[in-house]
Amino acid sequence: MNFALARQGLRIGEYRLEPLCEDDAFDLLALFGDPEVVDYMDIAPLTHVSQAREIISWARQLAARDRGLRWSIRRDGQEGLIGTVGFNSLELDRGRRGEVAYDLARVEWGRGVMSSILPHVMAFGFQRLELRRLEAMVTAGNLRSCAILERHGFVREGLLHDYAYWKGRFWDQLIYARLSD
Ligand SMILES: CC(C)(COP(=O)(O)OP(=O)(O)OC[C@H]1O[C@@H](n2cnc3c(N)ncnc32)[C@H](O)[C@@H]1OP(=O)(O)O)[C@@H](O)C(=O)NCCC(=O)NCCS
Numbered sequence: 127m128n129f130a131l132a133r134q135g136l137r138i139g140e141y142r143l144e145p146l147c148e149d150d151a152f153d154l155l156a157l158f159g160d161p162e163v164v165d166y167m168d169i170a171p172l173t174h175v176s177q178a179r180e181i182i183s184w185a186r187q188l189a190a191r192d193r194g195l196r197w198s199i200r201r202d203g204q205e206g207l208i209g210t211v212g213f214n215s216l217e218l219d220r221g222r223r224g225e226v227a228y229d230l231a232r233v234e235w236g237r238g239v240m241s242s243i244l245p246h247v248m249a250f251g252f253q254r255l256e257l258r259r260l261e262a263m264v265t266a267g268n269l270r271s272c273a274i275l276e277r278h279g280f281v282r283e284g285l286l287h288d289y290a291y292w293k294g295r296f297w298d299q300l301i302y303a304r305l306s307d
Contacts, residue, residue, distance in 0.1 A: 132145070132189075132195050132197075132250070132254070133145055133189075135197065136197070136246060136250065138242065138243055138246045139242060140201055140202045141199055141200065141201055141202075141239075141242065141243055142199075142200045142201075142202070143197035143198070143199060143200075143211065143243070143246075143247075144197055144198050144200060145186075145189065145195075145196070145197060145198075146182050146185045146186070146196045146197065146198050146210060146212075147182065147186075147198075148179065148182060150178075150182060150198050150207055151175050151178040151179050151182060152175055152178070153198070153206040153207045154172075154178040154181060154182065154207070154210075155172050155174070155175050155177070155178040156206075156231075157207065157209065157210070157229065157231055158171065158172045158177075158178065158181070158229075159171050159172045159173065160231070160232055162232050163229055163230075163231065163232055165268075166264070166265035166267065166268035166271065167229070167265075168290065168292040168293075169181075169292070170293055185212075188214075188215075188216075192216065192218065193215060193216055194212065194213050194214055194215055194216055195212040195213045195216070196210055196211075196212035196213075196214075196227075197210065197211055197212050198210055199211055199230070199239075199243060208230060208231050208234050208239070209228065209229050209230035209231060209234060209239070209240070210227075210228070210229055211226075211227070211228040211229075211240070211243055211244070211247055212226075212227060212228075212247070213225060213226060213227070213251065213255075214226075214227040216255065216257075218255070221258070221259070222255075222256060222257045222258040222259065223257055223258065223259040223260070223261060224251050224255060224257050224259075224260055224261070225260075225261050225262060225263060226244070226247060226248070226251070226260055226261070226262050227262070228240055228243075228244065228247075228274075235270065240274055241274060241277065241278075244274065244278055245278065248260055248278065248304070252306045252307075257306065258305060258306050259303055259304075259305050259306075260280070260303065260304050260305075261301060261302060261303040261304075262275055262280060262301075262302045262303075263289075263290075263299045263300070263301055263302075264299065264300045264301075264302060265290070265297050265298070265299060265300075266285065266297070266298040266299065266300055272300065272302075275302045276302075278304070279304050280302040280303060280304045281302065281303060281304065282300055282301075282302055283301045283302065283303050284300070284301050285298055285299075285300055285301075286298065286299045286300075286301060
């Protein structure tokens with residue numbers, strides 16, 4: 127297991143993954159303030175920087191307890207973050223699994239950015255965190271998210287009816303998983 131390495135960040139070609147920090151609050155407000163980006167996520171579009179700070183604090187608390195990891199995604203030569211990626215949850219005691227999560231600013235969709243990054247996050251999970259199972263929960267209808275998971279060897283294990291509740295209604299969730307080789 128290597129959380130110290132996660133805290134140093136990862137370099138992936140022209141991208142850098144850095145632990146999400148307080149200084150990212152205004153960038154995160156811009157990212158999650160876009161209704162299209164959060165459409166299938168468990169949050170309404172952010173309207174105030176305090177909401178971004180709450181998310182950062184949640185991510186940092188998870189990381190402090192080795193229960194999750196969230197990096198900002200940065201591109202060389204560009205100000206600010208272009209998305210985030212990591213593990214929304216990590217179970218290292220009664221299992222060896224992590225739930226991957228990712229998002230990109232709308233302008234970055236359809237360019238293969240996350241497809242460049244996800245294999246490295248998966249390798250980090252399997253090799254550094256010694257996970258047996260990576261999983262992802264996807265709101266039914268989030269076709270881009272399904273496509274990227276399927277391209278990277280995740281298998282759709284099932285549809286969980288009315289599994290989640292946010293934004294005033296229940297949502298079906300697809301569960302995807304990929305096991306270590
Ligand atoms: C999920 C999300 C990250 C996927 O982004 P994406 O850009 O579609 O994903 P990829 O990086 O795999 O890119 C694939 C697209 O880039 C294109 N592409 C271009 N160059 C490519 C390359 N070198 N490699 C792979 N794909 C490439 C593909 O053709 C594909 O485009 P298409 O879907 O228009 O056919 C993005 O839609 C998002 O941020 N959504 C909002 C947040 C969200 O819902 N997160 C998931 C919660 S479960």
